[in-house]
Amino acid sequence: MSVLLIEPFYGGSHKQLMDLLQEELQEDCVLCTLPAKKWHWKARTSALYFMQTVPTSSNYRILFASSVLNLAELAALRPDLGKLKKVLYFHENQLAYPVQKCQERDFQYGYNQILSWFMPEHKLAHLEKVIGVKRNGDSYQSEGLPGQQESRAVMKTSDAHPESGLCEPQPGLCTTQHKGLPSPPAAPAQAEAPESTNPYQGEDKQCLTFNLSNILSGLDYQQRPLHIAWPHRWEHDKDPETFFKVLMKLKEQDLPFYVSVLGETFSEIPDIFSEAREVLGSSVLHWGYLPSKDDYFRALCTADVVISTAKHEFFGVAMIEAVHCGCYPLCPKALVYPEIFPAEYLYSTPEQLFKRLQNFCKRPDIVRKHLYKGETAGFSWAALGSKFRSLLAAEPREDL
Incomplete structure (x- = not known):
């Protein structure tokens, strides 16, 4: 057949x-x-x-x-x-x-x-x-x-x-x-990168290439700043504006955190990305698509929290992959997310998302000791x- x-x-x-x-x-x-x-x-x-x-x-x-x-x-x-x-x-x-x-x-x-x-x-x-x-x-x-x-x-x-x-x-x-x-396969698949459209490809490699092991190696695990991952396409339906505005508010309050922006880029990139890259500065661990599946999962495994701010989602494989790698998920209380994630991982407003991250920045050990209460094996x-x-x-x- x-x-x-x-x-x-x-x-x-x-x-x-x-x-x-x-x-x-x-x-x-x-x-x-x-x-x-x-x-x-x-x-x-x-x-x-x-x-x-x-x-x-x-x-x-x-x-x-x-x-x-x-x-x-x-x-x-x-x-x-x-x-x-x-x-x-x-x-x-x-x-x-x-x-x-x-x-x-x-x-x-x-x-x-x-x-x-x-x-x-x-x-x-x-x-x-x-x-x-x-x-x-x-x-x-x-x-x-x-x-x-x-x-x-x-x-x-x-x-x-x-x-x-x-x-x-x-x-x-x-x-x-x-x-x-x-x-x-032992882990879910991460696809290869398409033709690169990452405008930051040739900039400072300290923040723009995958070097998390070196950056984090000298820090005690429980004392490291919170590491936030955003593994979504750089497009408007993923609502990067809400995500970055929350992170910039954390930055304004001098709260310690790292962020890895891992999503795929296409021909049109929302303006918020260039603005956020400048504002977040040294808080950025990685900025751009990782063509290597191993590097992608390594980045997720070093992250503490994975965020979705999507406006349209039928499933959300990136979130499931991140949870599979040990991340604490924070998702909108809308779309498909309530069908997949228990209530404690959902937020209703950007203000609620900010407050959750504010607490995690102050006490990253909370998420690092947390055991996910949902189930991913069925996927x-x-x-x-x-x-x-x-x-x-x-x-x-x-x-x-």
């Missing part, structure tokens, strides 16, 4: 998920991708590109794609692919994605997702009977799936349970891989791998 994997935006969590599936699945896989650049253009035109470049094969049984692809267009352009069992993975909801400027929303992207996700009433009724989904208003929610939350990461499939997985970033076209099943490949294999191994049904 052959699984066709299609990813128009091969970077970030999109790349991580596709690479994991290609590496771990027992079935033969064909992976077709486009580089993680110009997201809006990929959402509008990638179906036409893949119509021309996806190899034809009588061995395809399942098509697995992210919702950046307009699946309805591809199915119309390639009837041979339209006949396959299809699994569509939604990394985000384009109808609710935060707009960066005060302007009318371009509904084309949400419309594409609706077309790709839409199913006739008789198929929805069949789903309700076969896999145990229930109607919730105009949406459907699956039941009985351990570790899954509806708003976290939505998969829609014709005749199998939707699953959610741990996934968060180069360019490629079509590759074919035939592998057996290796052992599950690992060891827990979810068999469900993904089952999802992508089922034969297509004639009535679907």
